[in-house]
Amino acid sequence: MKKIEPAVFFPAAILVFAGVAFAVFAGDTAEALFISLRDTITETMGWVYTIGVGIFLVASIIVALSDWGRIKLGPDDSEPEYAFAPWFAMLFSAGMGIGLMFFAVAEPITHYLHPPEGMGETVDAARESMVLTFFHWGIHAWGIYVVVGLSLAYFTYRHGLPLTIRSALYPLIGDRIYGPIGHTVDTIAVLGTLFGVATSLGYGVTQINAGLNELFGLTISAPVQVVLIAIITGMATISVVAGLDAGIKRLSEINLYLAIALLLFVFLAGPTLFLLGAFVQNLGDYVDQIAFLTFNVDAYGDGGWVNAWTLFYWGWWISWSPFVGMFIARISRGRTIRQFILGVLFGPTLFTFAWMTIYGNSALREAIAGSPVGEAILDTVRDGNTELALFAFLNGLPLSSITSVAAIVLVTTFFVTSSDSGSLVKSTLASGGALHPPVSQRLFWAILEGVVAAVLLLVGGLAALQAATIAAALPFTLVILLAMGGLFRAWSVESQRKRGMKTAAQLPVEGAAMPWRTRLRLMFSRPKSSEVDAFIRDTVEPALKEMASELDKHGYITRVEREEGKSWLTVEYEDSPPFVYGAETKIYDEPHFPGTQEDEDIEEGYARAEIFLSEGGQHYDVFGYSKTQIIRDVLRHFEHHLQWLYHLVR
Incomplete structure (x- = not known):
């Protein structure tokens, strides 16, 4: 301070x-x-x-x-x-x-x-x-x-x-x-x-x-x-x-x-x-x-x-x-x-x-x-x-x-x-x-x-x-x-940013890597925060580093940073706002809807791996995604960001 x-x-x-x-x-x-x-x-x-x-x-x-x-x-x-x-x-x-x-x-x-x-x-x-x-x-x-x-x-x-x-x-x-x-x-x-x-x-x-x-x-x-x-x-x-x-x-x-x-x-x-x-x-x-x-x-x-x-x-x-x-x-x-x-x-x-x-x-x-x-x-x-x-x-x-x-x-x-x-x-x-x-x-x-x-x-x-x-x-x-x-x-x-996000092409996230039954099971899962932390460390962070390595080859300035329960990628631009994509562990009260299982060991509620961008949290969970799916999600948001920058240039 x-x-x-x-x-x-x-x-x-x-x-x-x-x-x-x-x-x-x-x-x-x-x-x-x-x-x-x-x-x-x-x-x-x-x-x-x-x-x-x-x-x-x-x-x-x-x-x-x-x-x-x-x-x-x-x-x-x-x-x-x-x-x-x-x-x-x-x-x-x-x-x-x-x-x-x-x-x-x-x-x-x-x-x-x-x-x-x-x-x-x-x-x-x-x-x-x-x-x-x-x-x-x-x-x-x-x-x-x-x-x-x-x-x-x-x-x-x-x-x-x-x-x-x-x-x-x-x-x-x-x-x-x-x-x-x-x-x-x-x-x-x-x-x-x-x-x-x-x-x-x-x-x-x-x-x-x-x-x-x-x-x-x-x-x-x-x-x-x-x-x-x-x-x-x-x-x-x-x-x-x-x-x-x-x-x-x-x-x-x-x-x-x-x-x-x-x-x-x-x-x-x-x-x-x-x-x-x-x-x-x-x-x-x-x-x-x-x-x-x-x-x-x-x-x-x-x-x-x-x-x-x-x-x-x-x-x-x-x-x-x-x-x-x-x-x-x-x-x-x-x-x-x-x-x-x-x-x-x-x-x-x-x-x-x-x-x-x-x-x-x-x-x-x-x-x-x-x-x-x-x-x-x-x-x-x-x-x-x-x-x-x-x-x-x-x-x-x-x-x-x-x-x-x-x-x-x-x-x-x-x-x-x-x-x-x-x-x-x-x-x-x-x-x-x-x-x-x-x-x-x-x-x-x-x-x-x-x-x-x-x-x-x-x-x-x-x-x-x-x-x-x-x-x-x-x-x-x-x-x-x-x-x-x-x-x-x-x-x-900021309005141009939103227009860019609407007009950018939408890349599919799921691909064929996750069977539909597996995805359904994940919807009803209640992982502990330690499991989500491990997922961010072992799956999300490597995906971000791989994405950063590829962007470096195209002349971008990137860095991947980590805090407890949180990893994120930053792509810097000389005269424009940076692109930020990351995942962080968020803990919520236990859900009460059909399909959830009783688990007396979970006292802290359940955890989610939620995505955040430079403008804040996006309120969706990627726990269980593969590394390839994480990269696809990064690409989706990165393309939105580039589309917004094109609007700024115009």
């Missing part, structure tokens, strides 16, 4: 430390520079974010509905590593977490007070506020994550490339991904991830501070928030040491269960029937306006609202995409492309819509009615204290002290999982794609994340964090577009 990729780790670390030092020693200048940079990017390059996010979403949906959706993120015989529930929990916690807590009440109320068009504090403004909230938190964000996550999962698990952003560019630039271009791409990804997560941590800690002020009178100030960052970053390091399954997975499940419990309480304690109707209304309005909102850059106006809201969100989601994309790729091995896209696009989105409806519409109802709770919520937003909006809303429900504590705990656990997950991703990038980067490096990035969030909060508050996020997202938008091009090129090649 590679512990560090110097060409990524050191440039990323140096740039971060340089930025932190500049912010510390030239605070006023740094704040002005951050905000000026944000304004320049949104005013001159905002259309890049808009068109890019639209392309990512449309492309994701088209791919999910195409034949490419059947391709697995891994060998053809691979199965999902995680069941749907823990997979969804980790998706949700990594992708949205802290932001949902901060904006669930604050954003709808802000749009209600200050809509992009028309009068504020009206029923129309309330209705539009929920559409805009859905738009910013809906499938557009997850469409970005889909493209990045899919690129990483496909090239890592299907083609054995490193789990790094650079791997997505392999179909476009080949082995140059291992040079300066690849190092630059991964460095940009590290920086984008760090600033994106730091922004979320900034929102999270301001809300924790607000909750503690509401409950215990703790002062709301930047120094207090820095102390809170230090404490919670320390908690995140414990999760870092625990690892993915023991740390992130368990915390993510706790997050999801606690979030669902709090959501159900608000739903049942609030205007339940109204919320059911509002959800349907919000969903319909969202679908009705989605095309207009997707490509709206306010070209005929001053662009102020779009720049302040939509472009900030797109920059935030893009800067998060290396982090979330790599994380969901890490947990999605074995799923089909269709399962991946539909699960990532619509699972968390529907939950998010339910969350925003239950919190946002409940708060809007109070605001429209002019109740004391509604006025309190409006006052917090009017005064710019958006982090207090959630707690002002909870104060109007029963058991407000308990729900406020639960909200603080939930923000804290989201904080920890975001920090830990972000550290895992940056460590993976900075170690050349290691699936299990060293704990020391993960600790380094977890601490540095907290330092960056603290410094930017001290320098310019959330405005500085937002500015850094938007700036970091611009170059990565171009990287994602290139990665998407690489994906389409790779899938086109």
